[in-house]
Amino acid sequence: MVSLKELAIKRVDPLSGGHRACSGCGFPQIVRMVCMASPDPVVVACATGCLEVTTTIFPYSAWKIPFIHNAFENAAATISGVVAAYEALLKKGKISKKINFVAFGGDGGTYDIGLQSLSGAVERGHNFLYVCYNNEAYMNTGIQRSGATPKGANTTTEPAGKVKQGKERWRKDLTEIMVAHGIPYVAQATVGHYMDLLRKAEKAFTIEGPKFINVLQPCRLGWGSDPARTIEIGKLAADTCFWPLYEVENGVYRVTYKPKEIKPVGEFFKTQARFRHLFKPGNEKLLEEIQEETNRRWQQLLAREKV
């Protein structure tokens, strides 16, 4: 296991400074932790989204490692082509280096429009890691709702108003959908627990076949949160069990972080403007309902770990 010190000295930082991500954005940390977890060179494919847009404005590129962006919904299909090319050239002796392959996509490019591409790529068994940097809405285009948007959250396409309280449905549980694919490694992480993310990425790189990590990250614009508190809010997501940290290795569940004292989801919600309306008089029941569902899911996860 690599230490943070070793990481800083021995590994290639995939991103240069001066990229144009917002202050307090989570994905530069996610990209760094994931790519630097690899002892071998990394080639990246990326879905259309904030990460691509803020790091590759021509003629500049923040990427110090090979990078390809194709379209919005096809990062997984794209990387499967890259991996196929690698395997072919390896077989023909045109290349000999060990390379790891990572695809990054936001929740829009992963949960929604890119789900088919992701499902197909992992079913085919390509040797790559898919990382969803999940800020729970289409932040790049102005905070539109996605399948990852949690119930009650305010977005521009399912806003809170006089008669509606933001998103009316529960978010899709993509991590479990990926578990159902029977791939060798699936994990959930948050930018708040960066060492946990590092360990998960490190483990993923030792496993042959398709791997998936779903990383929750605050978005200052979309969440209406303090950019200085990104890490803290990421931790709160885990402490409230709003976003449990766990991994599923060959079908075996392991919860990687169990809060000593589980905080109410309201503690997490209070740090973000997207949930502000939930604290208005009359919405107590909705907040309670969300708390109950959070508890139920946490218990379900613990039960899965026991099996």
Added chain:
Amino acid sequence: MRVAAKTGNEAMAEAMRQINPDVVAAYPITPATEVVMIFAQFVADGLVDTEYVPVESEHSAMSACVGAAAAGARVMTGTSSQGLALMYEILPIASALRLPIVMCEVNRALSAPINIHCDHSDTMAARDFGWIQIFSENAQEAYDSVIQAVKIAEKVRLPVMVTTDGFIISHCMEKIEMLEDEEVKAFIGEYRPATNLLDIENPVTIGALDLQDYYFEHKRQTAEAMRKAPEVIMEVAREFAAKTGREYGFFEKYKIDDAEQVVVALGSSAGTTKVVVDELRAKGVKAGLLRLRVFRPFVAEEIVKALSPAKTIAVLDRSEPLSTQGGPLFTEIRSALYEQEQKPKVFDYIYGLGGRDLTLEQIRRVFVDLQNPEKLSTVNYLGVRE
């Protein structure tokens, strides 16, 4: 050189086997399914070294092709109709990223109504996506053009689609002359891409965000590549002819050097037209055919020159773009002729949609029309019940 009996699909799949591409990513669709099936069997039998990616959709097929080609692999795929339509989003990305992907495309009508038979609406809707488009008259041409396409694509650094007509060519067995495997290998040579994603020492960013300050220049460069394509297409054709004796150009001129009435057509309909041209020539009528092989790039200057003796021209369009101004081949031909001082009269015949047969009688009627064009409409439908 050996002689074999092959359908269009078999001929294309055989060409793919001999090309032995690094990566094939494909999804089955009628009537191109066989191309994928036959090639999958080649993979299963160890006859190729290809990494075959059996994707879950044509969108992912083209997406994987882009990834693989960017990684420096020689890449091929095959599709048709709705499958090509599902690729439309990624086709201009492949050309803009200057990736030499080669596609075996079997022309088939687009839905709705759903129909599995031949017309050119699928390929024609992809005409402005920066792909070189080569139409085949028969299985031999399909085979020959697929082999040439690899070389053209890699020299021009633009993707190429070689098309056959669904069922008419794809499923019709013909006698073809095949090159030996080693001859194909020698003809296409080793692929050496200028840059590639797997070059860890020289990292590249592919597919960057281009804004108002650079997008236009990059589009201009791609346009320039397409302008250079004709030269390469002819260079490769000459090299191919030297090996095989089979000569190819942008088009085939069939008895048009002195022709006054000329039909312009794409693909398999040329065969039907040639029969009628022969009949009319026997009667002393100066009839001729210009069969276009390369639709993109559109070599207007050469086409105009070839059509110069014509007094009346009928363009056969196997697609209906619903513009009210006729089919895509017609609008291109008519536009190309605009600068001519002595302009021939040009008429469009939309025919054969959804696999409707083109008969000798219909072509005879077209030539009769061309001899009496006074009352002829600019855009006509051939073989439809009004």
